[in-house]
Amino acid sequence: MATVTFYEKPGCSGNLRQKLLLAASGHTVQAKDLNAEAWSADRLLAFLGNLEIGEWFNRSAPLVKSGEIVPDNLGFEQALHLLLDNPLLIRRPLMEIVRGTTTERCVGFDPVVVDAWIGLNHVGFPVGNVESCARGSNRHVSGLRPRPRCIRRRRRRESQSWPLRRSLTALLKSRRASTGWAPSTRICAALTSF
Numbered sequence: 001m002a003t004v005t006f007y008e009k010p011g012c013s014g015n016l017r018q019k020l021l022l023a024a025s026g027h028t029v030q031a032k033d034l035n036a037e038a039w040s041a042d043r044l045l046a047f048l049g050n051l052e053i054g055e056w057f058n059r060s061a062p063l064v065k066s067g068e069i070v071p072d073n074l075g076f077e078q079a080l081h082l083l084l085d086n087p088l089l090i091r092r093p094l095m096e097i098v099r100g101t102t103t104e105r106c107v108g109f110d111p112v113v114v115d116a117w118i119g120l121n122h123v124g125f126p127v128g129n130v131e132s133c134a135r136g137s138n139r140h141v142s143g144l145r146p147r148p149r150c151i152r153r154r155r156r157r158e159s160q161s162w163p164l165r166r167s168l169t170a171l172l173k174s175r176r177a178s179t180g181w182a183p184s185t186r187i188c189a190a191l192t193s194f
Contacts, residue, residue: 001026002118007034007094015093018109025121034094035087041080047094047105053079055107058091 004022006029008015019029048056056079057064057071064071069082069089083090095106097118106117114120 001028002097002099003028003030004118005096006031007037007092007096008032009034009088009092012092014109018093021111021120021123022114024123025119027118034090034092037087039084039087041084044080044083044090046103047096047107048083048090051107056083056091057089061089063089 004027006015006019006022008019008031010031010033015031019031022029053074053076054072057069059065059071061069063069063086071079074082091108093109095109095114097104104117106114111120
């Protein structure tokens with residue numbers, strides 16, 4: 001199994017899924033903060049050199065999504081300067097392994113390419129785009145899991161039945177105080193089931 005140096009944006013749920021997939025395949029993942037690295041043009045081009053300029057960029061970056069930066073319209077120098085100034089524009093993850101005396105690099109996370117490169121050892125590929133951010137579709141990954149429907153329904157039912165329960169309890173207390181009558185266990189069970 002390989003030891004993969006994995007340059008990521010910490011907290012990115014897409015990068016988390018990718019690291020879990022690598023770890024489940026038996027690889028050792030050494031995660032590093034992409035933004036905290038001291039990138040030089042030569043070091044960055046060692047990863048990006050074989051790709052088209054448009055493939056250098058993270059398509060989910062806000063500046064790219066908004067259209068402020070159109071990667072396909074940029075020249076070599078301009079694109080490189082943008083990436084060096086703002087590493088979060090770099091397509092993630094950047095992965096690096098050392099085999100003997102050679103260092104191999106990969107940009108992005110296409111499961112088919114990564115499987116051919118270092119092997120994913122028959123781990124089932126996740127559904128959907130593994131390279132994209134999961135925040136929009138799978139909010140539970142980032143800790144914002146919506147409350148399950150059954151709990152929402154139960155709480156709504158409880159809040160709607162609370163006035164009825166309170167009035168029935170008051171009625172039973174007044175009846176007990178005036179006559180000494182105690183409700184049967186069936187009535188008590190019915191009151192607590194609201």
